[in-house]
Amino acid sequence: MNLNPSTLLRGLLVAVVVIGVSIAVVFAVPAVVxxxxxxxxxxxxxxxxxxxxxxxxxxxxxxxxxxxxxxxxxxxxxxxxxxxxxxxxxxxxxxxxxxxxxxxxxxxxxxxxxxxxxxxxxxxxxxxxxxxxFGYLVSFAGTPMGKLSIIVVPAFLLAVSEVYSLVGKGLVKQERER
CATH class of the missing domain: 2.10.109.10 (Umud Fragment, subunit A)
Structure with a gap:
């Protein structure tokens, strides 16, 4: 199993997105359930x-x-x-x-x-x-810090994951060229 930092960051990002979507589905559109x-x-x-x-x-x-x-x-x-x-x-x-x-x-x-x-x-x-x-998470999401976390943390994790992926590919390419 490949557990490099990029894979872990992407997994964490997926978890954060799933939690965010769950909040939206249950509380913004309760008719879905x-x-x-x-x-x-x-x-x-x-x-x-x-x-x-x-x-x-x-x-x-x-x-x-x-x-x-x-x-x-x-x-x-x-x-x-x-x-x-x-x-x-x-x-x-x-x-x-x-x-x-x-x-x-x-x-x-x-x-x-x-x-x-x-x-x-x-x-x-x-x-x-x-x-x-689950209400604790919903309550937190309604605070300024929660809103910031829901937007900034996933964006940061995505950016770090993409940079790591690009840098990693560049290093692998350099190693192959040697």
Whole structure:
């Protein structure tokens, strides 16, 4: 197996590109994986099922199809849908009233249910799956240093790999000419 520095740099570059593409696919275009939204979990209220730092993919679902045991993401009371605040908790009871469907929710790591019921119109969707610890990478990618790393590091590695490849070929050619 040929493990010269050029091969290692190209392998590292491929790994960085794959991670970058994964971030873009999951969070910029969640429909590619059959969902509508992607979020990063910030607290441990759903541990051990979903931990802080995990990424979650959330799919729209009609309120009538949400049942006890589903994990939903919703806009908590006191916040508007334009706010960035979201809560992801498990449905522990569904209440059908004359004015609509309401959900009683609770974080798996919490002892008590959440105060107040969640009206169906505040539900964003149901968690389809989570990607452990991937949220840390997504959060980092949103920082200035992360954006710089996503662009500069792969470009630098590509440049070094190409220079090494060109210089290596030149040295081999010189050796053959001798």
């Amino acid at each position: 059959g969902a509508d939204h992607g979020y990063v979990v910030l607290t441990g209220s759903m541990a051990p099922a979903i931990a802080a730092g995990d990424a979650i993919i959330v799919d729209d679902r009609p309120a009538a199809r949400i049942s006890e045991g589903d994990v939903i993401t919703f806009v908590p009371s006191g916040f508007t849908s334009q706010s960035d605040v979201r809560v992801t908790h498990r449905v522990v009871a569904v209440h059908e009233r004359a004015d609509g469907i309401y959900f009683e929710t609770k974080g798996d790591a919490n002892e008590d249910p959440d105060p107040g019921l969640v009206p169906a119109d505040r539900v964003i969707g149901v968690v389809v799956f989570s990607i452990p610890k």
